[in-house]
Amino acid sequence: MLNKRRWLAAGAALAVVGGGIAVAQTATAGPAPRTCPTLKVSKGWYGENRAKLQKMIDEHGVCSGSDGARPVATFDWDNTVVKNDVSDATLAWALRHDKLLQPKSWQATNKWLTEDAHRALTKTCGTSVPAGRPLPTSRNTACTDEILDVYQDAKTSTGKTAFVGEWNHRRTVPEYVWITQLFAGHSPATLTSYAKQARAENLKAPLGTEQTVGTHKMAGYVRYYVQQKDLIRTLKAAGFNVYIVSASSEPIVRAWAPGVGIDRDHVIGIRNLVSDGRLTTGVQGCGDVKDAHGEVLTYMDGKRCWINQEIYGVKGAKAWQQQDRAHRVTFAAGDAETDVTFVRDATAGRLAINRNKAELMCRAYDNSDRRWLVNPMFIEPKKRKTDPYPCSTTGYTKPDGTLAPVHRPDGSVIPDQQDTVY
Template sequence: MKLGGVLAAVAAVLGLVAPPAQAAPARHPACPQLKADPAWYGQNRAELQKLICTERGVAVFDWDNTVVRNDIGDAMTFWMLRNNKIVAPRDWKSTSAFLTDDAAASLSASCGSGPLWTSGPDTRCADEILSIYSDGKTSGGKAAFSGWNHRRVEPQYAWAAQLLAGHTPWEIAAFTLAARRENLAAPIGTTQRVGSKQVTGWVRYYDQQRDLIRTLQRARFDVWIVSASADVVAKVWAAGVGIAPDHVIGVRTEISRGKQTARLVPCGGDGGAITYIDGKRCWINQEIFGVRGPAAWTTRGRQVFAAGDSTTDVTFTGDARGLRLVINRNKAELMCHAFGDGDGKWLVNPMFIQPLPPKTSPYPCSTTAYTNPDGSAGPVRRPDGSIIPDQLETPG
């Protein structure tokens, strides 16, 4: 989508104009066709085409590394640090309910109490924020977060959205457009310097996923994005594949006096939950299907199709009753389900840009590939409770 279209979508995000129409024009082929593309592995394109021609309903896509290559949450955080846009909090503990005292003390020592300067020769503040965001540890190696439900929230992902506090949604949208422009213009493989570190500096839309989304829309599927990146950030990027802002669910924080805060918007009665693993089920149930309260956590979603790439996506993809497309990034719990393929509805495809080499060792599905709410490891189970045996990667 061109810049003007993205800006129009941003205006819709902020409620200034009606959102663009989600559905295709009234006249469309009875069975719109996906483009032929050798990047679709094996029979994946044929299976997707069959779904498009025979089903209707809700289709839900993860965003980062599913619709685009690389992570827009990373891109935004790196841009904010390079451009001195993170607003200094009065108390670093206020930026996350899960931030440890050690992390708050390290941030205070590295960043001081005045305006944050995260670019330039003094890299201490940028390095500390980057260490906590990227590694979940302080620069001294101490745990940065504690006390979270590992199936409802990833504190580092949430923190990326929470660090946008103090800005209006308009400002965040403008920052996102600038970061988007830089990352799309940068050659594949580009790195950038943030603080004293070299980090990823490029993002690309997958042409194959853009085509799949648009073909599903032409076939009258109701297409949604559910992302663990910040809500406004995801809405701006999703405009590039023709997804209306009211069909994007990202990490949502409350607004006070016109500005974002660090307080997470609750789902299913849990104020510490985001669009992450079981949290994605909750948000899909709450926002798409109207399921409220605790039932949003236990009711299986009613989506026909789902696509993801990571353990972040394992619950909502498994809920899909039609097909489940997995972009293979060797993420154990998700790949156990995908390669185990208990009901024949899982499709595995290599990444469309810079695919990973085949994994040669088995996924430890029967022992440690599942993450429990307390962070401990266990076996991966199918919906009927049976344990999935260890899986060797098959082509795709």
């Protein structure tokens, strides 16, 4: 209708002459050309990736002429939109500034934490600080080291297993749950404020900075990928509804997301239960999994569940299933196994940032439906993986944690893949 009105206004002027209507012809012009949102950043994109992304945006965004539902794009966060991990950055800052609170019992922080880990943490962190009061981790190096050993290695400082029991390995990881549970006792807003302070510190630090936390060396800088910031900007301008879906704590990601134009309502992360305004060690469930202790996170198959539930309104057990094309995202981007399920659900474009993660790279390099793009990390890219990805044997993680071949949607096995984009 708008183009028709424009055409009539430009093509003719009406005048009343002698009781009749005469049409005075003027120069005519067709509809004004559309201005399609365009990617601005070219550096860092491998091969034809930028051109293919632009084509996807043109075909599914405002320039497509479609009057259907808005297309959806979903991005993982850590090492997909930013270089390095914002949960790690926040934990490091909190440990250096005495922001973790003494739990009533370390055993109670996580359902899978072993007795060995409980004893090690109790011994090194002590019992003199009352429950709910800050631990002096900036000074108590042994306590800080024990916390980081349990989180980073799933082992105590003496090498004993820190987590044990049964869990669905395509839905959760005990260490990922535990890092969120360490912030129990704080309000979500307080955790976001800690993340903002860690953000300022890590953005200011030069590329390549390492920091010492306890005696551990950790990355001391984070950077937004300018390429992904540009991509998100362009997608939004083209009418896409853009979400962040992260396996980090949601209050932490909310501190970072505005840097790429994403508001709090478009961030989906690990959601700890809140009681009396404070975070607890409980975690929200998804689909037919009730709120409990972190049995399902925004991790691997859990990301699909949360996308289906929060974006498309799919409830119950059905949220774990791949939906019809009208209820799936148009574009998705990720960098690791934690992202593989939701990225493969995308109907038009799938971007894999190459961090040498087996299942994701098996599917991306196989590219059986020609929807995958592989790009090296934009900052400090990984070197080429010299051995093929073991797609035909051990590239897939089963729910019980055992490894198996990676299968295509038609059931055939993906052959081993060479690493060619690095």
